[in-house]
Amino acid sequence: MGSATRVATAVHVADQAGWEGLIRALQRTHAVWGPVQEGERVILKEITEPAALRVDVPPTLLPTKKVYRAPRETLFQFSRKQARAAPDSGQREAAAKPLALVGIHPCDLKAIQLLDRVFTGFFVDDRYSARRAQTFIIVSNCTTPFRSCFCTSFDSGPFARNGFDLAVTRLGDRYLLQAGSPAGQTFLAVLDFPAASSSDLAELVTAEAGARQQITRRIDTDGLTRLLNMNVDHPVWDEVADRCLCCGACTAVCPTCYCFSVRDRLNLDLETGERQMDWTSCLIMEFSQVALGHNPRHHRVARVKQRLYHKFSYFNDQYGEFGCVGCGRCVETCVADLDPVEILARLR
């Protein structure tokens, strides 16, 4: 980790008005989505008023997968009588403005990069890749990590290194901006913000180091896959299974959980309908159930293991990296207070 691999472009400074102007400029060409505080919760949603967008808040309740792979997506329309899928006109997508994600955390950016491998690695999902390709990303570096975070374990924060168009770091009333792509560079050039001073730059370095220091929760990834493979029968799994309600909340909020189910939904005419995909969860009993009731993950312990083994072992075999980015959402969400940091520490 370190700043060496970051795209070396000049850092610019904007004040609050300049930052809001930037968002307004982006809104002319893009649908801008970002974190908005709503009561206790932080929600990822489309921004109408730039001042509502917050870059200094905990992770959004749902991560960015909700825009790339919505909780429910229509695959296609069909007619039963014709027994065929209507060719997708692509109108909905074409009519929509391209997306800008502003203020997403570095861990969520890393999660997007992991999902890219899932949805475009072996087979290319055209809709996902089209949405991805047109997305403008402004990542917000975390200067004040939150209580459940452990991104440093997976090299996914607190500062982003690549994969963004712009990175913003908020230091008091200043927004430090740095381009990470040609598109970001062009965009920044038009706005003509002043260059950062050397004391701004020094502060940036201190801010990163400070943030890093505050993240004390950690998963030791050294030999983790091997450790897991050696401990498939460890008593901790039964303890987790006893507490876990298998409600699927953790998989819903996880930025790297991608599993979906497919189902046909008929319209009231009982003739036309849509094939849809919905988010699902490997914790749900029916997930692996096949016809006539057979289920290779009938027992809860098998399902809780699947979730954790997939994140911390199998994903690595499949895609070359761990499937967790340390955002802490599952920890915050779990009603049974289950925490992968604690669970995995038990194996050491």
Next chain:
Amino acid sequence: MEKLMTPRPAVIERIRPETADTLVYTLRFAEPEVQQGYTFQPGQFNEISIFGVGEAPISISSDPNNRETFEHTVRVVGNVTRALARLREGSHVGVRGPYGKGWPMERLRGHNILLIAGGIGLAPLRPVIQDVLRHADLYGSLEILYGARSPAELLYVDEYDVWDAHPQIRLRLSVDRMDGTAAAAATAGGGAAGAGASNGMTGVGVAGPASALAGPQVMAERVKRATVALERYGGQVGPVTVLFDQMVTSPRGAVVITCGPEIMMKYVALGLVERGWSPEQIFVSLERRMECGVAQCGHCQIGPLYVCKDGPVFCYKDIRYLPEAVF
């Protein structure tokens, strides 16, 4: 770009009742250019759609050399398969595929093959048998050990004589029990419906009154032929492994391909290893719940493997120690 999960229309050219709960469908893509461009490897599968009901992964069970049509052998067990059984010749379904990694054809060529199947598990192996019949010079011998629960449930009964008459092919059969007499077969529809009752199926036969499944008369005739076949091909009562004592293929330079219930494949693999076969010579075809076929829905995973992409055919040596396989 082609949408990953959008099926193409296909016409059902022919429906042949196989058993009281299984039908064989001959399909052709409705768009000629799609049919022309379609090829598959033995052991691969398609996703079959009934719009308004859903999709099911089904192995391709026909001769890979036939580019005009392809076949699926489908056992009625739930919603999609039941809806399929109600269709008529000339109906359309949605098809996308082929998916997955099939049998190791390169490896099979030039070697002796031991093919061991249980029940509907013979379906994905039939393309291998047909390729051997067509390109016999490319293969060594083919020994088929096939077991079903009862005579009434033996698949492809009318093809056995052609298979076994081929000088390179030898067929041996087993059934778990002999109660598939003509009388029992007459009520076989009722029996299968009983199995399906837990699935919400009730009433006449497995797929309801309007299905194309074999009725009592047809089944009684079939069971007669199955009983003759059993006598002719060394019929034994017991799990398919009872045929091991009659097996003539020796491990040297041979390859095993097996498909059936997972527990059957487990005992086949263990039994063969005991008899001197090495795990590296044994290939199994696994079944898991699938909702996409393209390594994205997550359902079919076993450990680090996607059964839809890395399988369904796996080498036994690669999966025998996987935490979640029964092996």
